[in-house]
Amino acid sequence: MKQSLPVLAALLLGACATAPAPQPAPPSPPPVPEMSEALMKDITRTLSRDDFEGRAPGTPGDEKAIAYIEQEFAKVGLQPGNKGKWTQDVPLVEITARDASPLTIRGKGKPMTLAYGPDYMGSSYRVTPSIKLSDSELVFVGYGIVAPEKGWNDYAGIDMRGKTAVILVNDPDYETEGLEGPFNGRAMTYYGRWTYKYAEAARQGAEAALIVHDTFPAAYGWNVVESSGQGPQAFARSKDGGASETAFNGWIQKSVAEKITAAAGKDFAALSAAAKQQGFRPVPLGVAANLSFANDLKEISTSNVIGVLPGKTRPDQYVLFTAHYDHLGKCAPTEADSICNGAIDNASGVAGLVALADTFRREGAPERSILFIALGAEESGLLGSEYYAANPVFPLSHTVGGLNMDSLTFAGKAKDVRVIGGGKSELDSVLQDAVAAMGRYMTPDSTPEKGYYYRSDHFSFAKRGVPMLYLDYGFDLVNGGPEAGKAYEETYTGSIYHSPRDEYHEDWDWSGALDDLKLYYLIGRKLADSADWPNWYQGDEFRAARDASCASARASGGGC
Ligand SMILES: [Zn+2]
Known part of the structure; x- marks a missing residue:
């Protein structure tokens, strides 16, 4: 965890979408277990069905999604994460x-x-x-x-x-x-x-x-x-x-x-x-x-769904995986219909969350516990994650760090992985090892001016000091290279994103999503088996929050 910022920044900047920096051969790649594609298809297909009504907070479709995720968490062997309950209530008010x-x-x-x-x-x-x-x-x-x-x-x-x-x-x-x-x-x-x-x-x-x-x-x-x-x-x-x-x-x-x-x-x-x-x-x-x-x-309510895989030796230290399950509900109609089903955004991310949980449980619990949180009301302004981070079930000073998934890729396998908000924390070195082990390379955020790091749920944790990674699928596709990656991105943002066209397709190519999840698995496994407490780099905007939270945890004998 001692990777210095300039070295890493040089490494990130050295790579670009068209001319990958040569990577040294990984010393001995850790074993990467297979994830269940069938399970992920099942979950994505179900959550994006019309009878879930686009999963807008406080609607019957939202409640149905919550019940379904609880059931899937239980099936893969997680334990309820909120004092015997699967859910944390998130009280909201709707103002028109x-x-x-x-x-x-x-x-x-x-x-x-x-x-x-x-x-x-x-x-x-x-x-x-x-x-x-x-x-x-x-x-x-x-x-x-x-x-x-x-x-x-x-x-x-x-x-x-x-x-x-x-x-x-x-x-x-x-x-x-x-x-x-x-x-x-x-x-x-x-x-x-x-x-x-x-x-x-x-x-x-x-x-x-x-x-x-x-x-x-x-x-x-x-x-x-x-x-x-x-x-x-x-x-x-x-x-x-x-x-x-x-x-x-x-x-x-x-x-x-x-x-x-x-x-x-x-x-x-x-x-x-x-x-x-x-x-x-x-x-x-x-x-x-x-x-x-x-x-x-109008007062409304939604929930975060929390599952935990208890650690073997340090169960009171937590590695975090998150994905929001809510979406926009009804929206401006297209030729198809007016339900924004949110299949990619973010039924697919929830499917990834459950598949990761399934894999960790099958491969054997790590030393630390792993928290899997399906978050509500992200599309309304990160409200579910904000609520959890402000009212954490497990102290943030005991939360080692984590990774948020918002929309998996169906573009197929990529040679690279895009790092949104890289160069901020010591999690970078864990990421770097995992990317090398997968034989891929890192592409820095091509539009840091858009501030994507601040626009999904990991940010609610980051601003309170918990180091969080946010990765995006690669552009440099194995089939078709960067042009094909760009074309996928343009179709997605131009006509699918946040529209009723974000629907499930049985013929999707899951190979790129599976690769990304294996990468996330390696990152989670490394963090959960380690005794390290990665921090934000000196001078980073979130460092002071982490230092303060760790200092108060140490005073009460535990945590980071
Ligand atoms: Zn999303």
């Missing part, structure tokens, strides 16, 4: 905004009226029947980042109570070519994610937060903001009913931000340039926001 007013900006010159939908979008995280912003002063807060470890504070010297933060998307050095810089160059960090920006604005006591949308640094168009912001939004139910959140969290188009700053007598481009510099200070704009809308509220 209606009758949104325009956003009116007043203070200097003629009031400006901006339309809900084309100009601005947003909602409230507060469980309250209506929301009203009245003359809330706009303050430009740059990237809205408070990062003491980097000496960065975009809220320095301002009291945000009653005010609305206007925030740039992504992080200050996103336009850099390489990965060097206070915020990892063009790679997105957690500070660049909108989830962070809303949370930080709330911590600052702001009344509202408006993120300025810009397609390149956001990595998606305004159409995505507009369509995903409509309809019911699920949130975790909290004791304070969201009172500690801002009253309103929204987005404005960049052209709207330019108009508002111009009305305030400022230049948006100049403000944005200043925000990239260390020592930036927030800029009150002297204009104020007004809006109102009503909320329909």
